[in-house]
Amino acid sequence: MYGISAEYYDVVYGNKNYEREAHVVRRMVAERRPGSQSLLDVACGTGVHDLHLSRYYEVDGIDLNADFLVRARERNPRGHYSEGDMCDFSLDRMYDIVVCLFSSIGYVRTLDNVRKALVRFREHLTDGGLLFVEPWFTPDEWIPGRVHLLNAERDGIKICRMGHSAVRGAVSLNPCEYLVGTEEGLQHYRETHEMGLFTMQEVQEAFAAAGLAVDYDPIGLMGRGLYIGTKKE
Ligand SMILES: C[S@@+](CC[C@H](N)C(=O)[O-])C[C@H]1O[C@@H](n2cnc3c(N)ncnc32)[C@H](O)[C@@H]1O
Incomplete structure (x- = not known):
């Protein structure tokens, strides 16, 4: 997990094109669920996606790291930011869109925890709402010794x-x-x-078990692929 401060995290990822990624999310939302108004960023980190997404949606966030959340609140002062675990959280609001980006889902480590997290995400979606999960590597893609x-x-x-x-x-x-x-x-x-490290089949089965229809975009936001779930009405 991250031992560096929010300030150093932002320096390390200073070249990541968060603005472009936010636009890709916005375009996909416009195609699939026009009229969406609210978005929850799970594992929001320091809130750089939120800085851009909050131009289009009411954006709230949740993360385990309290220091990162301080920076996220500064970036999106209208948002509500909570400290919590994506496998075990309950907010008093539902959202048209839930996102979990930059491979954050990998930090839950086990498939059982992925299932728990997906159920939590689904519970926070309005009917027909969209879920975007940007995965970590599959077992085949991860190469040890580099x-x-x-x-x-x-x-x-x-x-x-x-x-x-x-x-x-x-x-x-x-x-x-x-x-x-x-x-x-x-x-x-x-x-x-x-x-x-989860296979695509494992993740897709976990979406289905959580009551989410799922599509997979092999490119996604930055070439890591993207699972797009829909809460069945
Ligand atoms: C790679 S960073 C991504 C942060 C942000 N989404 C971004 O794109 O910059 C992973 C984030 O996941 C958070 N995280 C890890 N495990 C978590 C969990 N179980 N629940 C909530 N957040 C978690 C970390 O604190 C960190 O902010």
């Missing part, structure tokens, strides 16, 4: 992140080390990402 290097820079903060890919059963292991340089000096952080 080293990843990312350099990022913004507002005088320079970050070098190196990660290594490994696997344990159906869970990808991705230990990462960060070297962060600022005016004050250098800092070192370490975190490990453990994420479930």
